Amino acid sequence: MIIALALVGLTVATVWLAPRLLTLGHWQVRFPRLALAAWHAALLAGVAALVASVVVSVLVAVGAAGASGATAGTEGIVATVAGWTALLVVGALAALVASRHELLVDMQESERDAVLAAPHEVLATEGRTELIVSSIDRPFACAVPGRSRAIVVSAGLQRLLSPAQLGAVIEHERAHLVGRHALAVRLADLNAACLPGLRAPRELRRTTRLLLELIADDHAARRAGAAHLANALVRIAEVETNPAAELRAARLEGRRWRPARAASRSSVLRAAVGAR
Amino acid sequence: MAGIRTRAKGELEGEILRVLRSHEAPASAAEIQDAVPGIRPALTTVLTALERLVEKGEVLRFAESPRRVRFQAALSEVENASELMRGALVGVDRRAALLQFAGDLADDDVAFLRDALTRRGKR
Structure with a gap:
């Protein structure tokens, strides 16, 4: 019983403490990968503590029921009630998580349909990933995860950027797909959707997106050249008011980068837009 | 020709x-x-008709100049409307489900990035 309560306490502590500890200082901007791992480790720790508390209280209840002949006192009743309550809570939580997950999947699918609704052409294919140029005029690029993985860039973006800059953008989107970033987004979104109004889930959700962009920026900078990516961000910030893009460019410029490795320059997708 | 309906309402x-x-x-x-x-x-x-559609939010209006106005269907918004409403109810705000290259980051993120970069610049 005490163990179960302690585990519930641990869950609450994680929820309360994690965002406060993890937002100290600015190291996250420098080490986005490590930061993302820490955030999601905190999330998993919270969930694990919750699950463990339920398991323990159920086990206590089962133990009490098994020995009910001997100890039919109030302790047995309390343990049984607590066990059943825990199971009920788990059932309700599972239903909640399932319905929220379905909602998120729907949202993502309708968004993907909206992106692919405009006329588009497949420029190249690499493995399971397609490079799609959509006729949308607004400068735009995104990664579409799932079974039919795709990187979508708009005709507007193609006009705006040089081939090398566009190549860097494609490499950025590729990092999202290769790194399965959509999974982290889904996890953070699901957590936030199941716990509306709490600070920790909201922070996790927001920070996950920011860190994933920084991680993808770093990946693209290493493979396609930091200068190209920074210039692409600056160009986009020029035509669309986008302070975040400007800051991401400044972040790239403020660091030293080794020249992009020759071996990594062979991406079929980047070659398709003529980037070297 | 007024008064002759060529189309249903x-x-x-x-x-x-x-x-x-x-x-x-x-x-x-x-x-x-x-x-x-x-x-x-x-x-x-x-x-x-276009004006009415713009009011309904089904069509987007782009005025490049007073003499050059163009229209585009607000497809995604309409299609997303029901999901958005459902999303708003459970606290899933309108942050894209897909990762966009230069998608809008939250204001907090922008402030955080700016803060981090200016600090580093001073050091």
Whole structure:
């Protein structure tokens, strides 16, 4: 019983403490990968503590029921009630998580349909990933995860950027797909959707997106050249008011980068837009 | 010719939406006028219908200059509307589910990034 309560306490502590500890200082901007791992480790720790508390209280209840002949006192009743309550809570939580997950999947699918609704052409294919140029005029690029993985860039973006800059953008989107970033987004979104109004889930959700962009920026900078990516961000910030893009460019410029490795320059997708 | 109905009420709006959805780029009212099937509607009629669609949020209006106004179907918004509403109810705000290259980051993120970068600059 005490163990179960302690585990519930641990869950609450994680929820309360994690965002406060993890937002100290600015190291996250420098080490986005490590930061993302820490955030999601905190999330998993919270969930694990919750699950463990339920398991323990159920086990206590089962133990009490098994020995009910001997100890039919109030302790047995309390343990049984607590066990059943825990199971009920788990059932309700599972239903909640399932319905929220379905909602998120729907949202993502309708968004993907909206992106692919405009006329588009497949420029190249690499493995399971397609490079799609959509006729949308607004400068735009995104990664579409799932079974039919795709990187979508708009005709507007193609006009705006040089081939090398566009190549860097494609490499950025590729990092999202290769790194399965959509999974982290889904996890953070699901957590936030199941716990509306709490600070920790909201922070996790927001920070996950920011860190994933920084991680993808770093990946693209290493493979396609930091200068190209920074210039692409600056160009986009020029035509669309986008302070975040400007800051991401400044972040790239403020660091030293080794020249992009020759071996990594062979991406079929980047070659398709003529980037070297 | 006033008084003779060539279309059912609301029919033109539907046809205009179909035209716009099959159109990749924003279209001008004159282009829509030519593309609408059946009897060619008057330009003012087309503009009135477009205005109503813009008010409903089903069409986006781009005014490059007063003499050059173009229209585009707000497809994704309409399609997303029900999900958005459901999303708003459970606290999932309108942050894209897909990762966009230069998608809007939250204001907090922008402030955080700016803060981090200026600090590093000073050091």
